[in-house]
Amino acid sequence: MDSSMECTLKSETGFDLLELSGEVDLHFSPKLREKILGSLKIGNPLLIDMENVSYIDSSGIASLVEGFQTAKSSKLAYGLLNISPTALQVLTLTRLDKIFNLFSSTEQFKQQL
């Protein structure tokens, strides 16, 4: 089964923006984890744009959760932007929709900084 994920980290003013697209599965979640933890390790607040994520499995969710925990203990802002209905369903099933900070615009996230 072919699957693909694009993962681009952009440096914005005051925070990092990680743009994801495609399918986040067992093959690509290690790359996602590396990008998330790498950005947080530098000490940058992180916003993850998930608008173009068509599918995310539990290994991808686990990477998001680990990022959330790391950001929290480092007192860094961390959020998910424009989460797709498909990805939201998975978060809802695991009750993580109540834990993550979900944003519908970059401006909304900036107000948290």
Place this chain on the structure above:
Amino acid sequence: MSDAGTSNTPGSNAISIRDLVVDYGPRRILSDVDLDIPMGQIMVIMGQSGAGKTTLLRCMLGLKKPTSGSINILGTDIATAKQRDINKVRKQIGVAFQGGALFSSMSVAENIQLALREHTNLDEKTIEIMTRIKLDMVNMLAAENLMPAELSGGMTKRAALARAIIMDPKLLFFDEPSAGLDPSTAADLDQLIITLKNTMRMTIIVVTHELDSIFKIADHIAVVSAGRILATGTPQEITASTDPEIQGMLKRKPRETIIDTDAHLARLVGGQA
């Protein structure tokens, strides 16, 4: 022979079986079975004990080589494929066995993590979080450190389900999910199966004869009888069937009502009646 679906898109077939025949020695267990299972839907395989349901399940899991015919699963004909290709298909399949089949010497969490440790290079933290996500999905988070012997029947089935879905399989096989459970626990499990289909994009094949469960969860039903597919259809189509054997199953009539006298006599006394 029709083309089996090879993509992972809705509308294609996750499984396509053609002309399947299985013999055990001189006994024919499955005869000329044709079956399509659409991607992303729940197919319930129902039938009485001894009808051939388990053999059909074993064939789909690649555990039993058919005598003839094709079994196309996610684009691979596992009836003729090399073992290496069958193993690739198996990594996309989760199975929850009737008895749970948990390893008694491992905790619930260790049982669930086993496939991730065997088949992936994920780091320890990711494995831990994935395990807890799956335990939470089946409402078993508090039981992660328990041993299988400490679990009730319902908990064992839920732990087996968590293990079956740990790799986010494209196909989930569930053998008799409701058997031996009280109605409330069985209803919870049915709802969980529907939720998994809707949120995890899984194609789910459930083998059961529990009527309440069948009509709650099934998008499609295949009725197996005497080694053949007697009928396939939506729950509404199966309910509307005029076939006396299907109506017998639905009304739980004793199977003797449709008995073939000569064949039954031959079975009882041996040889030809």
